[in-house]
Amino acid sequence: MEKKKLVLVGNGMAGVRCIEEILKMKAEAFDITIFGSEPHPNYNRILLSTVLQGDTSIQDITLNDRAWYEKNNITLYTGETVTSIDSDRKSVHTDLGREVEYDQLILATGSEPFMLPVPGADKEGVTAFRDIKDCETMIDAAQNYKKAIVIGGGLLGLEAARGLINLGMQVDVVHLGSQLMDRQLDGTAAALLKKELEQQGMNFLMEKQTTEIIGNKRAEGVRFSDGSVANADLVVMAVGIRPNVQLARNSGIAVNRGILVNDYLETEIPDIYAVGECAEHREMVYGLVAPLYAQGKILAERITETGSSKYEGSVISTQLKVSGVDVFSAGHFMDDEHTKSVKIYDEVEGVYKKIVFRDNRVIGAVMFGEIQDGPRLFKMILEKQDVSGIPKIAVLAAPVEEAAESAVASMPENEVVCGCNGVTKGAICDAIVNQGLTSLDEVRDCTNASRSCGGCKPVVSELLEYTLGDDFKYIEQKESICSCTSLSREEVLEEIKIKNLKFVKEVMHVLDWREKEGCSKCRPALNYYLGMMNPQHEDEAASKFVNERMHANIQKDGTYSVVPRMYGGVTTAEDLRKIANVAEAYNVPMIKLTGGQRIDLLGIKKEDLPNVWAELDMPSGYAYGKTLRTVKTCVGEQFCRFGTQDSTSLGIELEKKFERLNTPHKVKMSVSACPRNCAESGIKDFGIVGVDGGFELYVGGNGGTHLRAGDLLCTVQTKEEVVTMAAAFMQYYRETAHYLERTSKWIERMGLEHVREVLFDEEGRSQLVGRIEEALSYTKEPWKEIINNKETKEKLFESLSV
Amino acid sequence: MNRIEVAKLSKLPEKLGMSLKVGEHDIALFKLSNGKIKAVENRCPHKGGVLAQGMVSGEYVFCPMHDWKICTDSGEAQGPDMGCVKTYKVEVQEEKVYLCL
Numbered sequence: 001m002e003k004k005k006l007v008l009v010g011n012g013m014a015g016v017r018c019i020e021e022i023l024k025m026k027a028e029a030f031d032i033t034i035f036g037s038e039p040h041p042n043y044n045r046i047l048l049s050t051v052l053q054g055d056t057s058i059q060d061i062t063l064n065d066r067a068w069y070e071k072n073n074i075t076l077y078t079g080e081t082v083t084s085i086d087s088d089r090k091s092v093h094t095d096l097g098r099e100v101e102y103d104q105l106i107l108a109t110g111s112e113p114f115m116l117p118v119p120g121a122d123k124e125g126v127t128a129f130r131d132i133k134d135c136e137t138m139i140d141a142a143q144n145y146k147k148a149i150v151i152g153g154g155l156l157g158l159e160a161a162r163g164l165i166n167l168g169m170q171v172d173v174v175h176l177g178s179q180l181m182d183r184q185l186d187g188t189a190a191a192l193l194k195k196e197l198e199q200q201g202m203n204f205l206m207e208k209q210t211t212e213i214i215g216n217k218r219a220e221g222v223r224f225s226d227g228s229v230a231n232a233d234l235v236v237m238a239v240g241i242r243p244n245v246q247l248a249r250n251s252g253i254a255v256n257r258g259i260l261v262n263d264y265l266e267t268e269i270p271d272i273y274a275v276g277e278c279a280e281h282r283e284m285v286y287g288l289v290a291p292l293y294a295q296g297k298i299l300a301e302r303i304t305e306t307g308s309s310k311y312e313g314s315v316i317s318t319q320l321k322v323s324g325v326d327v328f329s330a331g332h333f334m335d336d337e338h339t340k341s342v343k344i345y346d347e348v349e350g351v352y353k354k355i356v357f358r359d360n361r362v363i364g365a366v367m368f369g370e371i372q373d374g375p376r377l378f379k380m381i382l383e384k385q386d387v388s389g390i391p392k393i394a395v396l397a398a399p400v401e402e403a404a405e406s407a408v409a410s411m412p413e414n415e416v417v418c419g420c421n422g423v424t425k426g427a428i429c430d431a432i433v434n435q436g437l438t439s440l441d442e443v444r445d446c447t448n449a450s451r452s453c454g455g456c457k458p459v460v461s462e463l464l465e466y467t468l469g470d471d472f473k474y475i476e477q478k479e480s481i482c483s484c485t486s487l488s489r490e491e492v493l494e495e496i497k498i499k500n501l502k503f504v505k506e507v508m509h510v511l512d513w514r515e516k517e518g519c520s521k522c523r524p525a526l527n528y529y530l531g532m533m534n535p536q537h538e539d540e541a542a543s544k545f546v547n548e549r550m551h552a553n554i555q556k557d558g559t560y561s562v563v564p565r566m567y568g569g570v571t572t573a574e575d576l577r578k579i580a581n582v583a584e585a586y587n588v589p590m591i592k593l594t595g596g597q598r599i600d601l602l603g604i605k606k607e608d609l610p611n612v613w614a615e616l617d618m619p620s621g622y623a624y625g626k627t628l629r630t631v632k633t634c635v636g637e638q639f640c641r642f643g644t645q646d647s648t649s650l651g652i653e654l655e656k657k658f659e660r661l662n663t664p665h666k667v668k669m670s671v672s673a674c675p676r677n678c679a680e681s682g683i684k685d686f687g688i689v690g691v692d693g694g695f696e697l698y699v700g701g702n703g704g705t706h707l708r709a710g711d712l713l714c715t716v717q718t719k720e721e722v723v724t725m726a727a728a729f730m731q732y733y734r735e736t737a738h739y740l741e742r743t744s745k746w747i748e749r750m751g752l753e754h755v756r757e758v759l760f761d762e763e764g765r766s767q768l769v770g771r772i773e774e775a776l777s778y779t780k781e782p783w784k785e786i787i788n789n790k791e792t793k794e795k796l797f798e799s800l801s802v
Numbered sequence: 803m804n805r806i807e808v809a810k811l812s813k814l815p816e817k818l819g820m821s822l823k824v825g826e827h828d829i830a831l832f833k834l835s836n837g838k839i840k841a842v843e844n845r846c847p848h849k850g851g852v853l854a855q856g857m858v859s860g861e862y863v864f865c866p867m868h869d870w871k872i873c874t875d876s877g878e879a880q881g882p883d884m885g886c887v888k889t890y891k892v893e894v895q896e897e898k899v900y901l902c903l
Contacts, residue, residue, distance in 0.1 A: 448882055517817075517835060519871075520857045520864035542817040546855040546866035554866055558852040606821075799821040800809050800831065 003031040006303070007092055007102035009082045009247065011036025013045060014276025014292040015108025016064055021300030023072055029304065032074045033100055035092075039079040040132055041066050046289055048135050049156075052163030053322075058132060085251035087269050104303055107248055107259060107267070107274040111241035111287065116151065120213030126235045129160045138236065142167035145233030149173075149222050151210055153180040155320060157238035158197065162322045164236070165201050172230055173197075174205045174222065176239075184318045184329045188345060188352050189368040196325050196350065205230060243278045243285055258285040263310035265299040275299050281311060288316050317378045328371035331364030331381040332356060339363070342392045353396055360388040360753065362395060375408075375462045386751030389711040408462045417463065418449035418456045428460060432467045440464065445483060481739075482521035484513045489738050493529060504530065504543045520545075525739035528626065531662050532734050535775040539662075541796070547624035550796060551782045552609055560609055561602040563623035564616050565659070568633045568651035568671075569597025575618065582615050596630030596668065598623065610793050613783040619659070620783045626740075627663050628730075631655040632670035634678035636690075643673035645690025650719055651679075654726060660779035661772070663730065664737035664746075682709050685733075685743040686726055691715070695722050699729060699755070700747030708744040711752045713759070728765045731772035732758055804903040811897045814839065819854035819863065824901065829890060830854035831899070832874050834861055839892045839899055840874035847872075847885025 006022070008015045011034050019032060036042075040062075047061040069076040081095045091101045113128030115121055125145075127137045138160070141148070146169060150161045153175030161171045173180075179190035180197075194204060209225040213235055221231040243258035254260045254268045258280030265273045265281075276292045277285065286292060291314035301307035317330030333356050335341055343354045351369035355362060355377065362380040367373065373396070380387075380395070387395050411417075413426035431437055431446045443460055444450050450457045480486050487495070492511065501507045504526045508518050518526070523543035531537040541549050552560035564579065579599055583591055589603035598621050604612055613620075622629060631654045634640065636647035651671040658669075670679035673690040681687025683703035687710050689696040694717045701710025713729070716722055732755065737746045747755060758764055786792050808822055814833040821844055822829040830844040830853040840861065844854050851867030858864075861875050871880040877889040891902040 446882055515859065517859040519859055520869055523857060523859070542815075542858065545857070550855070554852070554855060556849065556867070558855075794813075795815045795818065799823065802806055802808055802822070802824045 004029060004103040005101055006030040006032045006104050006106070007100055008032065008034045008106045008108060009092065010106075010108035010110055010276070010278070011038065011042055011076070011078065012108060012110045012276065013042065013063065013289060014110070014296055015106060016042040017293050018106060018108070018275050018296035018299050019074070020064075021297050022304055025300055025304040025306045027072070032072070033102075034069070034074055034076050035080055035082050035094065036076070036078045037081045038131055038133075041069065041076070041078065043132065045131070048129070048132070049159035049163055051135055052129075052138060052160065053166045054163075058135070082247060085247065085253075085272070087251065087253075087272065090271070103271065105272045106299065106303075107253075107272065107278060108276045109244040109247060109278040111277040112244050113237065114240045114242050115237055116210055116239060118210055118212050120215065120219065121237075123213055123215055123219045124217055125215070125219040125233055126213055126237065129156055129236050129238050130241070138164065138234065139167065141234040142169050146170055147172075147232050148234040148236065149230060149232035150236045150238055151222070152238035152240070153177070153204070153206075154238065154240070155181060155184060155318065156241075157236070158202075158320060159322060160236050160238050161202055162197075162200070164234070169234070170203075171201075172203045172205055172232070174208050174210060174224075174230070176207070176209055178207055180204075181320070181327070184320075184366075185327065185368075186334060186354065186366050188343075188354070189327065189329070189366050192350055192352055192368045193320075193325065193327060197322070200324065241277070241287060243280065245278060248274070248278070256280050256283075263312060264302045265295055265311060266302070273299055273303070282313055284313060286314060286316065288318065290314060291316060315378075315382055317374065317381075326367075326369055326371045328367040328374040329365065330374070330378045331362075332358075333364035333366045340392075342396055344396060355392070355396055357387065357392060361386055361751075375465055376458075379461075383749075385748065386753050389752050408459060408466050417459050418447075423447050423449040425463060428463050429467050432464060438464070438468065441480075441483060481525055482519055484508070484515040484518050484522050485511060487511060489525075489529075492526070493533070496529065496533060502530065502534070502537070504540050518543075524548075528662060528664065528739050532775075535778045548626065550606070550609065551620055551624065551786065552604070553624045555602065557603075559603045559605055561600050561623070562604055562609070562612055562616070563594065563598050563600050563621035564618035565621040565655075566598050566618075567655045568631055568648050570633070570648055570652065571599075578616055578618070582612055585615065586612055594623065594630075596623070597632050598630060606797055607799060610783075610787050610797055614787050619781050622659060625662075626665050627661055628655065628658045628667045628669065630668060632668070632679045632684070634672045634674075634676075636671075636673035640673060642676060643690070644692045645671075645673045645695065647671040647673035647679065647688075647690060650688070650722065653719070654723065657723065658726070658730060658776070660781070661730070661734075661776055663734055664739050665742045667730065667733075667743070669726070683707070684710065686729060688722060693717065695719075697722065697725055700743045700752075702742055702744035704742075706742065706744050711747060713752075713756065724765070724769060725759065727772045728759050728768040729755075731768040731775075734772070734775075735768075805893065805900045806903065807898050808901045809899045811839075811894060811899055814899065817858040819856060819858065821852065821854040822901075824903065827890075827903065829901070830856075830863070831892075831901075832858055832863060834858065834874070839894055841890035841892050841901055842872065842874055842877050843888040843890075845887065846870055847879055847887055848883065853887070 042064040044061040044063050050056045082092045083095050084093045091099050093099050113130040127134050148164045148169045149172045150157045151174045153173050161173050164171050179187055180194050210222055211225050212223040213219050214221045214223055219235045221229050223229050245255045245259055248259045249255045259274035259278050261274050261279045261281050265275050267274050275295045277287055295311050298309050298311045301309055315331050320327040339356050339358045341354050341356045345352050353367045356364040361384045365377045411425050415425050417425050428447055428449050437443050450460050481489050507526050524545055527540050527543040546554050588601045592600045594600050631651040633647045633651035637643035667685045669686045670681045670684045671688040672679040672681045681689045681698055683701040687698040687701050694715050696715050697713045698710030699713045702708045816833050820831045822831050828844040829841050832840045846865040848870045851865040853863050855866045856863040862871050864871055870883050877887040879885040893900045
């Protein structure tokens with residue numbers, strides 16, 4: 001096939017990133033030409049301020065050296081500017097008279113700094129702060145001159161000012177408004193920032209409008225509208241940037257503030273696209289790297305025809321790169337009549353934090369002084385997390401565990417991040433950098449981190465963000481159910497429904513699984529989804545995890561543990577005797593009480609399992625399953641002098657009703673008879689607390705990997721209502737959770753309010769209850785089934801002997 | 803070489819492992835979906851997990867302990883894990899499965 005001619009105008013971060021994505025997707029399909037006006041290959045513009053501040057050199061910020069272009073057969077013209085586009089002939093012309101034809105054309109012309117149109121702006125010693133040349137001008141000036149003025153108290157201006165101070169200059173920052181960084185900070189944070197920067201030696205001239213640069217050949221000072229004058233040998237204009245749209249406009253491409261693009265980054269002219277700072281999407285022009293990279297990825301999919309993702313805009317976060325100053329802001333952080341906010345202002349330590357809520361969701365945040373919660377809050381903002389039911393102040397004060405996790409930057413390289421697999425921060429960061437990883441899944445597959453309990457996922461995710469960009473970026477990705485397919489859970493479920501798929505193998509075949517027979521991740525998931533959608537689905541032994549296949553818990557030495565059912569944690573002398581007899585007869589090495597009020601017989605050989613079950617003659621306690629494990633209960637009003645409800649009999653009733661039902665992950669319940677909560681109902685998937693005259697229902701609690709207090713779902717009056725609510729809750733969880741997603745994560749993803757809406761709707765609730773009743777009607781006692789089935793016994797429980 | 807009859811082909815369940823002890827050897831025997839029979843040491847190189855109880859996919863088995871992916875043909879753990887289990891030669895003749903030791 002003949003290669004398509006792809007031309008990129010603009011050799012900067014957004015455009016080249018898009019090319020990198022294209023090379024990853026379809027390297028062979030294109031003949032690529034790149035034009036850049038600057039004489040350099042692609043470099044990290046964001047790091048210019050660190051070059052100025054002396055932390056890095058210009059060589060260090062190169063992103064793609066010339067060898068990279070050569071290696072990928074890209075024709076690169078640097079120091080050459082494209083001056084016109086002929087969209088009829090499909091070619092571009094340059095200032096050096098070159099003409100290059102294209103099949104597809106990407107405009108990534110970036111922005112140009114806005115220079116104040118005041119007299120004297122063209123004098124020597126007046127510069128912008130945008131590219132390597134500007135940076136060099138400033139470094140040169142610092143060697144020969146003493147005094148600088150930076151016009152503009154925004155992000156860029158302050159970074160420039162800090163850099164010039166580091167270079168030994170005296171710096172005045174001139175700002176038109178009354179507060180610094182007014183696009184990124186609110187008044188309080190801006191005031192704290194100003195105070196801090198003043199202590200670092202910056203001088204501020206606030207509410208000053210520049211009218212003239214004075215001097216002869218070289219700038220000597222700045223005159224303001226109030227007539228006052230400040231002296232300077234170097235004037236840096238950092239008053240803003242504007243999209244570079246000249247080329248597009250001259251070529252008849254529709255332009256507003258930026259080049260107008262749709263959700264696929266297409267301009268109005270076929271085969272011409274725009275990406276990055278020059279593009280205007282839904283009336284937004286972005287100047288930070290994360291959204292530009294996100295656009296690049298989507299455009300790459302479009303051009304290579306490998307996907308049809310839409311760009312739907314980005315929520316952005318900002319951090320100021322000035323050493324010693326910690327500032328963070330993200331989302332919608334200004335108050336208005338629809339918002340409410342929580343603020344902490346510690347004048348002693350110079351710490352200020354503000355979180356803005358709308359309709360019980362986090363929509364923005366500003367922080368000064370202490371910003372380690374930034375990634376966590378940014379995530380909440382992106383996910384529009386519902387925080388109803390949580391005291392709002394608690395959103396600010398992260399749980400101790402999470403606060404520690406956020407500090408990934410200061411974490412030592414050799415600190416173990418994934419405790420299960422012993423993977424250190426250093427190993428993860430190396431893999432991200434050296435192997436170009438961009439997703440949690442890739443990190444997991446390459447390093448093993450988060451492969452086991454998944455408890456470290458938030459840290460790995462932060463390490464990804466921390467390693468991938470200095471303005472950290474958040475790549476929103478569709479999560480495929482595993483690496484065997486690119487389909488998400490929702491897409492797979494939809495296909496199963498439409499195509500009426502019945503077997504795991506059939507799903508993998510029809511949906512064109514990359515790995516024909518799937519893996520240990522997708523097969524159990526598919527088996528669960530099939531069963532959830534069709535209660536008559538026959539569980540497939542080969543696609544079940546060992547414990548669920550064997551109906552016992554495998555131990556490190558290959559033996560198993562057996563936990564008989566003991567409804568509500570209540571037992572009898574007769575049952576205890578049976579257990580004791582079995583323990584003796586099979587020389588059980590350990591008898592242990594479980595956290596869920598059961599008795600565990602550990603160390604039983606695989607071959608003995610069916611006989612042990614037969615002799616116990618008790619139902620399976622399902623201590624191994626993705627199902628209802630136990631309903632823990634306190635003593636309750638039958639004996640306890642505080643009990644206000646009969647917790648044991650309610651617990652027994654719930655356990656008898658819901659046992660054996662397949663769920664996305666294990667489900668734990670408990671019933672306490674009074675608010676003393678002896679059965680720990682606050683950390684259960686579904687926890688019940690008896691109160692005088694009713695029951696409080698808590699959901700989404702977890703006492704394990706993801707320690708979380710349950711949310712109060714509602715208070716009901718009768719036992720019947722408890723059972724109905726539990727049934728509807730369980731079924732909604734079954735139908736909407738990802739396989740292996742506990743209710744604690746699920747409820748955070750769905751939002752408590754949403755779950756409430758569904759469960760409180762009478763009709764919806766009764767339908768959920770109807771569906772769970774149907775599913776329950778097909779469950780069978782597994783131990784009995786196996787004892788009575790010779791073939792299964794042979795297949796699963798016997799070993800071959802010679 | 804010692805050839806030992808260990809099972810009837812029809813008795814081996816597809817995509818499920820069987821444990822087998824021959825003298826000192828602990829072996830996991832697999833009937834893959836393509837009908838081939840594979841035998842490997844029944845001890846994951848990671849922490850000694852019982853491979854016979856793992857999930858079988860193509861010619862790989864996932865250890866039930868910590869999900870290492872082991873190739874039943876070469877015995878090698880798949881990336882990023884490193885390690886190898888012993889493999890055994892298997893012959894099938896007239897519905898009978900033989901292990902070559």
